[in-house]
Amino acid sequence: MCIRDRPDPALDQGTFARVLEPRSANRLPLGDGTWHQLARAFVAVELIxxxxxxxxxxxxxxxxxxxxxxxxxxxxxxxxxxxxxxxxAILPRQARARGYQLRDDDLLYRSGILWQRMVAVPYGRMQLVDISHGPLDRGFGIAKLKLVTAAASTGVTINGLTQQAAEHLRDTLIEVAETRRTGL
Known part of the structure; x- marks a missing residue:
């Protein structure tokens, strides 16, 4: 079974409903697949x-x-x-514009409204998956997941995941990397 076919309810608990896209016709398209969002508590932590x-x-x-x-x-x-x-003022909109997608060969991370960024991190190139959280993050139950690759430009930090989603995503990424026998 590929990673895309696995149901992951832990990744979507307490998150925003969908990734918001810019209205421009020149935007980076979201494509198909399931996009997972950041935790709603991320906005509260950032506002504080x-x-x-x-x-x-x-x-x-x-x-x-x-x-x-x-x-x-x-x-x-x-x-x-x-x-x-x-x-x-713009923080809630920015948070809803961020998301990630687990595809067959890579993790796709999208962020930005005006300056859009879409990064694909191949599972086989991941060297480290790190979860961190500060005192305010712990109080609101969120964490930061950092994916480190050999190339510094393709590393991704996903801020604002629920603690459960970060741990589940870390375990999933490690499992997938182990099956590829490269990376982690």
């Missing part, structure tokens, strides 16, 4: 992380301007604040 950065920049700017009288600090702080607010 960016909110913390925003609060630190705002607090530092307030202290420097009110206590030390340094009004010039609002120029760089304002730029950072605008960038963080913009990032937080």
């Amino acid at each position: 992380s960016h909110g913390i950065v925003l609060a630190i920049v705002l607090a530092a700017a307030l202290v420097l301007s009110l206590v030390l009288g340094q009004l010039w600090v609002w120029i760089p702080a304002g730029l950072v604040i605008v960038a963080e607010v913009w990032t937080m």
Whole structure:
């Protein structure tokens, strides 16, 4: 049985419903097959992380301007604040534009709205499958899966998988790589 035919309900629990595509006719097509999404909790973790950065920049700017009288600090702080607010506004859409597909010979990863990226990582070229998560990730039950290959440009990091999906995907990729007798 090929990897594409295996039912994987663990990969789709707590995720977005589908990969959103840009509306342009010149977009990278999704093709056929089952696309798996990121966990919905990924957006919450990213919003909290960016909110913390925003609060630190705002607090530092307030202290420097009110206590030390340094009004010039609002120029760089304002730029950072605008960038963080913009990032937080588009983050949910960006998360829904990411996904991965398990094909017969490779894992296909897609990301991006304006700058689209689609990477195919051949199973036989994988050297390492790494799962990592920080304290905030653990609190929300998500993880990051990193696929390392011999060529640095084809390595992929999939942020925002549920912990169960990351472990299941790691085990599946190791199993497939073992059957190919290359890679892992």
